[in-house]
Amino acid sequence: MQVQRLTVGEAWAALRSSPLGxxxxxxxxxxxxxxxxxIERPRKVALLQQLRxxxxxxxxxxLWAAAGLAFFAGRxxxxxxxxxxxxxxxxxxxxxxVFSFWQEHRAERAMEALERLLPKExxxxxxxxxxxLPAEQAxxxxxxxLEEGEEVPADCRVIESWGATVNDSALTGESLPxxxxxxxxxxxxxxxxxxxxxxxxxxxxxxxxxxxxxxxxRTEFGQIARLTQASAEPLSPLQKEIARLSRVIALLSxxxxxxxxxxxxxxxxxxxxCFLFAVGIIVANVPEGLLPTVTLSLALAAQRMSRRKALxxxxxxxxxxxxxxVICTDKTGTLTENRMxxxxxxxxxxxxxxxQLDAERIARSRPLFEAALLCEGATVLESGAVGDPTELAxxxxxxxxxxxxxxxxxxxxxxxxxxxxxxxxxxQGPDGPLQFTKGALEALxxxxxxxxxxxxxxxLDAALREAFVAAEERFAGDGLRVLAFCFRQLPRGxxxxxxxxxxxxxxxxxxxxxRPEVPEAVRRCREAGIRVLILTGDHPRTALALxxxxxxxxxxxxxxxxxxxxxxxxxxxxQLALDAPEVLFARLAPDQKLRxxxxxxxxxxVVAVTGxxxxxxxxxxxxxxxxxxxxxxxxxxxxxxxxxxADDNFASIVDAVEEGRAVFANIRRFMxxxxxxxxxxxxxxxxxxxxxxxLALTVLQILAVDLGTDLLPALGLGVERPTADVMRxxxxxxxxxxxxxxxxxxxxxFLGLLEAAGSMAVFFYVLGRAGWRSGSAAAPALYAQATTxxxxxxxxxxxANVFLCRSDRESLGVSRAANPWIGAGVAxxxxxxxxxxxxxxxxxxxxTAPVSPEVWLLAAGCALAMVAAEELRKLAARALASRRERRxxxxxxxxxxxx
Numbered sequence: 092m093q094v095q096r097l098t099v100g101e102a103w104a105a106l107r108s109s110p111l112g113x114x115x116x117x118x119x120x121x122x123x124x125x126x127x128x129x130i131e132r133p134r135k136v137a138l139l140q141q142l143r144x145x146x147x148x149x150x151x152x153x154l155w156a157a158a159g160l161a162f163f164a165g166r167x168x169x170x171x172x173x174x175x176x177x178x179x180x181x182x183x184x185x186x187x188x189v190f191s192f193w194q195e196h197r198a199e200r201a202m203e204a205l206e207r208l209l210p211k212e213x214x215x216x217x218x219x220x221x222x223x224l225p226a227e228q229a230x231x232x233x234x235x236x237l238e239e240g241e242e243v244p245a246d247c248r249v250i251e252s253w254g255a256t257v258n259d260s261a262l263t264g265e266s267l268p269x270x271x272x273x274x275x276x277x278x279x280x281x282x283x284x285x286x287x288x289x290x291x292x293x294x295x296x297x298x299x300x301x302x303x304x305x306x307x308x309r310t311e312f313g314q315i316a317r318l319t320q321a322s323a324e325p326l327s328p329l330q331k332e333i334a335r336l337s338r339v340i341a342l343l344s345x346x347x348x349x350x351x352x353x354x355x356x357x358x359x360x361x362x363x364x365c366f367l368f369a370v371g372i373i374v375a376n377v378p379e380g381l382l383p384t385v386t387l388s389l390a391l392a393a394q395r396m397s398r399r400k401a402l403x404x405x406x407x408x409x410x411x412x413x414x415x416x417v418i419c420t421d422k423t424g425t426l427t428e429n430r431m432x433x434x435x436x437x438x439x440x441x442x443x444x445x446x447q448l449d450a451e452r453i454a455r456s457r458p459l460f461e462a463a464l465l466c467e468g469a470t471v472l473e474s475g476a477v478g479d480p481t482e483l484a485x486x487x488x489x490x491x492x493x494x495x496x497x498x499x500x501x502x503x504x505x506x507x508x509x510x511x512x513x514x515x516x517x518x519q520g521p522d523g524p525l526q527f528t529k530g531a532l533e534a535l536x537x538x539x540x541x542x543x544x545x546x547x548x549x550x551l552d553a554a555l556r557e558a559f560v561a562a563e564e565r566f567a568g569d570g571l572r573v574l575a576f577c578f579r580q581l582p583r584g585x586x587x588x589x590x591x592x593x594x595x596x597x598x599x600x601x602x603x604x605x606r607p608e609v610p611e612a613v614r615r616c617r618e619a620g621i622r623v624l625i626l627t628g629d630h631p632r633t634a635l636a637l638x639x640x641x642x643x644x645x646x647x648x649x650x651x652x653x654x655x656x657x658x659x660x661x662x663x664x665x666q667l668a669l670d671a672p673e674v675l676f677a678r679l680a681p682d683q684k685l686r687x688x689x690x691x692x693x694x695x696x697v698v699a700v701t702g703x704x705x706x707x708x709x710x711x712x713x714x715x716x717x718x719x720x721x722x723x724x725x726x727x728x729x730x731x732x733x734x735x736x737a738d739d740n741f742a743s744i745v746d747a748v749e750e751g752r753a754v755f756a757n758i759r760r761f762m763x764x765x766x767x768x769x770x771x772x773x774x775x776x777x778x779x780x781x782x783x784x785x786l787a788l789t790v791l792q793i794l795a796v797d798l799g800t801d802l803l804p805a806l807g808l809g810v811e812r813p814t815a816d817v818m819r820x821x822x823x824x825x826x827x828x829x830x831x832x833x834x835x836x837x838x839x840x841f842l843g844l845l846e847a848a849g850s851m852a853v854f855f856y857v858l859g860r861a862g863w864r865s866g867s868a869a870a871p872a873l874y875a876q877a878t879t880x881x882x883x884x885x886x887x888x889x890x891a892n893v894f895l896c897r898s899d900r901e902s903l904g905v906s907r908a909a910n911p912w913i914g915a916g917v918a919x920x921x922x923x924x925x926x927x928x929x930x931x932x933x934x935x936x937x938x939t940a941p942v943s944p945e946v947w948l949l950a951a952g953c954a955l956a957m958v959a960a961e962e963l964r965k966l967a968a969r970a971l972a973s974r975r976e977r978r979x980x981x982x983x984x985x986x987x988x989x990x
Contacts, residue, residue, distance in 0.1 A: 094248045094304045095276040095284035102248045108232035108302055110250070112216035121230035128229040128245055128306040130316045146184065153341050154184050164370040167363055213244050233303040242293045246310045247301035249273045249286045254297035254506035257288050260423055260628075262311065268295035268480070270507060282311055282680060296482075297506070315681050315708060332829040333385065339830070347773070354780035370790075388757050388809035392750045395812075400738040401747040402721065408733030410758075412716045413751025415621060415699040416822045417691050418744065419684075419710070422627035422634055424703045424720055426641060426741055427603040431484035434571060437562040437598035439545045440555075445488070453492045455546035459596040462527035462576040464489030465498065466516045481572070484601055485529075499525075505588050515588045517581070524581040526588050532563045532575040532598065539577060542595040551595060562598055570636020571600030602636075610641045612742035619748065620821030624674060626684050626700075626710070628654075631677035638675055649673035657683045665690045684710040695825045701736075701744065703728050718744060745818070753813035755823065760808040762830055763838045764889070764896045768796055770843025771850045771885050778851065785869055787854040787881045791937050800886050800923050803916035804893040811897060812908045837899065845960060846888045849953030854881040856949060857942070875940035879928050880950075883942060886924045887950035888957050890917050895961045900968055903958065 094102055103109055113121070147155075161177035213226050216234040226244040229235070235247060243257070249271050256268040262282065269285065276284040288294075288301055290312040307313055348369040355365035389410065393403035403409055423429055436443050438456040453460065463485040489495075502524055503517040513530025528535065536559070542551045549555070559575070566573045577593035616623050623643055627634050631651050638644040650671040657665065657676065668674065669690060676687060684700075688710045691698045700707070700714035711717030711731045719732035720739040729735050736743045775787035857877040863869050869877065893913055894903060901907075927933035929941050 093281075095279065095281055095287050097248070098275050099248075099250055099273055102250075102302060102304075106232045106248075106302055106304055108234065110216075110234065111219040112234040113230070113232050114218055118217060118228070118230055118233065121232060122228060125230055125309070126307055127227040129227050130313060131308050151184055153337055154180050158184070160370045164366065167366070229303055229306055231303050231306060235301050235303060236298070237288070237294055237301065238298045239294050239296050243288045243290055245290050245303045245307075246281075246305035246312075247288050247303050249288060249299055249301050251300040252297065253299065255299040256295045256297060256507075257292050258295045259289060259292035262289055262291050262315070271299060280680075295480075336829055351773075351776055351780070354776070358780050358783070385758060385809070388754050388761075391810045392754050396734075396747050396750045397737075399746040399750075400736060400740060400743045401750075402735045402737055403733070404735060405733040408716045409747075409751050410754040411697065411751065412699055412718075412734065412744075412747050413749075413753070413755055414697045414823055414825070415716060415748060415751075416825075417622045417624060417696045418616065418699045418701065419624045419626045419688060419691070419714070420701040420741065421703060421707055422625055422629055422637060423603060424739065425701050426609050426625070426637060427605050429603060431480040431572075431601050432604050433484055433488040433599050434602045434604070435566060435569075435600040437559070437566070437600075439543070439597075440558055442562060442565070448492060456543060456597055457493060458527075458543060458578045458594070459576045459599070460489045460493045462529055462578060462596065463599065464493065464495070465501075465518055466514055466527035466529050466576075481574075481601060485574075485599065488599070502586060503588055505590070513590070515590055517585075517588045520580070522580060523583040524585045526579045526581055526593075528577040528579075528588075528590060528593055529574050532559060532573060535575045535577055535593065535595065536560075538590050539593045539595040541592075543597070548594055559595065559598065566598065566600035567632065568636075569600070570630075570633040571602050574599050574601070605637060605641050606741060608740060608742040612745050613642050615742075615745045615818065616748075619745070619818045621748065624676065624687075626676045626679055626687060628679055629677060631675070634675050634677040644673050644675065646673050649675055651675045651677065653677055654679040654683045657686060662686075662690060662693070666694055669694065681707075681709050685713055688713050697822065697825060699744070701741070702732075703739075718747075749813045749818050752817045752820075752823075753811065755829070756814075756817070757809045757811045758829060759834060760811060760896045761805050763834055763842070763899070764805050764808055764893055765797075765801055766830075766835070766838035767842040767846060767892055767896075768801055768885060768889055770839055771847040771881075771888075772796065774847040774851060775854075775881070784865065785858070785874060785877070787851060788878060788885075789938050792878060792882050792939070795882070795923075795927060795937055796885060796889075799927075800920040801889060803919045804889070804913060805916075807910055807912035807914075807916040808893060808896055810912050811910060814898075814907075841964065842892060842895070842957070842961065845957045846885060846892070849888055849950075849957065850881045850884040853884040853946060853949050853953065854878070856880070857946065872940060875934070875938055876942055879939040879942050880946045882937075882939065883924060883928060883946060884950040884953055886920060887947070887954045890920060891954035891958050893917065895958065898965075900965055900972070902962060902965060 094105065097105060158177040158180040161180065162174060165174035165177065211226055212223055213229055214221050214236040215224050215229065216222075216236065217224075221236055229245045233245075234250070235244070237243065237255075249255075250273055252271045252273060255271045257271055258268045259282075271288060272285055274286060276286050279285070281287060282289065288299070290305075290310040305311075305313075308317060352365050352369035355369070356362070389407065392409045396403055396409065420426060433445055436445065436448070436456075436459075438452055438459065443452065467482045467486060499518040499520060501516060501518055505511075505513075505515040507514040507530070511530070512534035513528055515526060515528040517524055517526050519525075528538075536556060539551050541548045542555050542559070543549075544555070563573045563575075575598050576596045578596060579589070579593050581589065613623055625634055625638055625643065631653055635644065635649070635651060638649070650668065650673060652668060652674065654676075655678065657679065660668065665686065669687075676683075679687075684707065688698050688700055692715070697716075698714045699716040699718055700710045701718040701720070702708075702711055703720035707719075707728050708731045711719060711728060716734065717732035718734045718736060719728040721729065721735045721737040722739045734747060772788060772793045778784050779786045854877050857880045858869055858873065861869075861873050863873065893916070897907060897910075897913075898905070927937050928939050934940060
């Protein structure tokens, strides 16, 4: 039913209602048929299903398998300590599963927020009598009475309007309240029809009578809720990468375990020794600390972001924001201050900015400022004025210019009407009744016979008319809302306004001003390689003017697409349109915003969406990162979003991006560090299998490194602060892997080999110093000392490695922010290895023995040699990068010439 195109009589007939409303029996019948007027809650996920999802995803299954192998091996070889390893792995699963389970309540809270936005009680006419009823009892055909400030409980067709304007910015994105009337609409869509009020909007001024035509999930509001429920929340880039990494680690660990089991059997070792050895290799290659490190890294980054006014609701979104390549932002309340302000005036045929108003200009055009003060519908209190934002902006302008003296008595009024497009008030003046009129210029020009120019009233000839029309077009071209002001002195005794023979005093251009910090934030986004797109429900001209003011649009011919154009586009055409260098979207409906987000994701963009209204909820949920406004945002937007900006400051997003980028870099540092130690752990077994030399490390000593000494320093790398240049690099590509080929080469083929060489050298030094020769068996005490020396050397070189891994390019001499986590981790690491080497309990569990200070000096020498080698590699890498940068301008010039 195109209810907006029906006359009032046709609407009554279509809804089988009347001005007397429904009878109680009919209302009860319709309530049973159409159901309560409320947002349906999505079916809750069963508790067991949530637990299964959080405790049995792929990486958790990998850890479950590792724990099972550890328990099995412990049963097979009592006293091996493998049971303690299994318990440690189970603790890791428990901590991460509980955290994930806690995050599952977000969707439920979002639906609760949708319900809170609807009013609790309504005034409905039943059997000709106005009654207060719960909002849930509204049914199609009900006649509602709505007053200024009240929220609309259902979609309604206006029957009568008394100066009513409706604030529906949360649904349509319109920055200004729009007038409502009962006249049939033309071709307008339902959401923008002037004779319709929608659930979730509110009356900014006036009052109206309306008949309900849709309730609950059938309303436009309900359709948005349905979109929000239907949009699956995507995995963040980090979650996808960890899932991929989990599969790689599982295959690699199993392959290595099988390989070493085979090598052990070939070397003649007993079956259970080979099996225990293979289990140790598999477990050692599973980075049990990966999920705790990721969680801690994200949590601490979230704490830093909260201090920068960005509150994190979903931890994986921290890193996802760092990977963002596109930010789709709403206009009203996000880029702007969400308040109207007079910016420019046309007085005495002269355009002036508000700041240029001086005493002389104000005196020559005083009737305009008096009209701004008196011709209004706001409620003026001692503490300030309340009402329509446009009215408040004009009152602010008038008080700033002519003051706020005692208001003359109001004799009469012709309220604003969308058909007349003007408001007139009549006041008692010193020389008789004084009339003021304001409205659209095209509505006032036919009523004017004169104009105020330089303080003098002049006949309104063709030249003056053209001057005013030209000024109005220039103002509108800059995205300003333009109002014209007139006055007329009526003869004494007049009691009714007369809208004729008016004197045109001037024009005022109003705007919703941009936030002062937004242009700098846009510049920083551009420098960081992040594209910013405006997605608004506001007028295209307004969006374009704002985009130019904040520096988002710099070209002469940007691509400007309306919601209607997006609706007609195929998915392919929309993706191609997004390739334009400068694109703006205006007059968008909620489903169209969602289409744009999905189209960007199909182009392999990582999309962050900002918004504050109900209409933004589907796009916020579907985006890789949803960012809601904390102050001006609706509960719906805040509950659906991943991040909430506490200060509604678009610039805070850039700070949050900086923290997010640091997270990915930190996890790479952590992975480099823990993968490095895998090589010196594996080489002793290769040497044992291939060259029949004593095994330099036992399985338990490997586990002591992986789950003991290495864990805390690795966590320290996971919480490094952002580097100074992190926002001068482009976003990482979606195809860029967490564990890249370069990272593996550095960890395995360089740092790992250095550690393996150093640890094996110290191992053979201890054996050789005691007279051991190749092919002979070492005495048990000597063998324990040699393996302890190998373990100590690995730990010493990992101490050096944790500082080397803070950067893959910068020298250790470059000043960085202090990281107390690393210092504490190194202290604990050294204390643990000392306990393993020099206590009876450590010797008994790990098969170690005390070593002489000479061994520690050799281990320290190996660590220093590793630092020197890595510093030389970094120096070569910086020189190569500098050479590429010098060649880049030449390459770009050749590319331009070829083009």
